[in-house]
Amino acid sequence: AQKVTQAQTEISVVEKEDVTLDCVYETRDTTYYLFWYKQPPSGELVFLIRRNSFDEQNEISGRYSWNFQKSTSSFNFTITASQVVDSAVYFCALARAGNNRKLIWGLGTSLAVNP
Amino acid sequence: ETGVTQTPRHLVMGMTNKKSLKCEQHLGHNAMYWYKQSAKKPLELMFVYNFKEQTENNSVPSRFSPECPNSSHLFLHLHTLQPEDSALYLCASSQGGRVHNNSPLHFGNGTRLTVT
Numbered sequence: 001a002q003k004v005t006q007a008q009t010e011i012s013v014v015e016k017e018d019v020t021l022d023c024v025y026e027t028r029d030t031t032y033y034l035f036w037y038k039q040p041p042s043g044e045l046v047f048l049i050r051r052n053s054f055d056e057q058n059e060i061s062g063r064y065s066w067n068f069q070k071s072t073s074s075f076n077f078t079i080t081a082s083q084v085v086d087s088a089v090y091f092c093a094l095a096r097a098g099n100n101r102k103l104i105w106g107l108g109t110s111l112a113v114n115p
Numbered sequence: 116e117t118g119v120t121q122t123p124r125h126l127v128m129g130m131t132n133k134k135s136l137k138c139e140q141h142l143g144h145n146a147m148y149w150y151k152q153s154a155k156k157p158l159e160l161m162f163v164y165n166f167k168e169q170t171e172n173n174s175v176p177s178r179f180s181p182e183c184p185n186s187s188h189l190f191l192h193l194h195t196l197q198p199e200d201s202a203l204y205l206c207a208s209s210q211g212g213r214v215h216n217n218s219p220l221h222f223g224n225g226t227r228l229t230v231t
């Protein structure tokens with residue numbers, strides 16, 4: 001069975017703090033994809049990153065970075081020097097490779113960045 | 116401005132009403148999706164259309180009826196809904212075809228539906 005767990009339901013930080021959002025997944029597939037999406041208060045989910053299971057390189061994009069560790073089945077997301085505009089719900093998702101458009105979603109982590 | 120537009124943003128309907136949700140994408144995508152987002156539940160995939168063909172119906176009750184007249188437009192027709200159908204309904208699009216099965220989704224702002 002496939003599953004995505006985001007154990008942190010809510011996180012509250014003060015602006016400029018670093019914050020890490022955890023994502024742990026379960027799958028028996030050897031080939032799969034992992035995603036992070038951001039959902040601001042306006043409602044639409046915004047794609048942040050996609051990583052395939054063969055690419056364990058960490059990725060950095062501005063203040064965002066992602067740490068993919070197959071050994072622990074984790075795909076954690078770190079925001080450095082957080083800003084108020086980072087306040088949103090963040091979702092981690094898992095997809096099987098191949099002929100399948102289904103995503104397995106975590107429940108999301110609600111991040112509040114306070115001034 | 117989002118490339119996926121959903122209307123209306125909010126909808127309140129009685130259980131005997133018939134209404135439709137509309138989604139339009141301007142991204143040149145060929146796959147479109149309906150998702151349901153309820154509190155404390157993972158996003159639920161409802162329907163998938165790939166090149167106007169329905170490829171996924173995730174055991175959705177028949178009171179929800181999708182329609183995809185072309186690759187840019189997607190509708191969700193609603194009738195005799197139940198209060199538990201109240202949720203945020205999100206439309207998404209992505210590149211179509213088998214090669215792009217795991218391409219990122221682009222979402223609209225959603226329609227907040229309340230069934231009274």
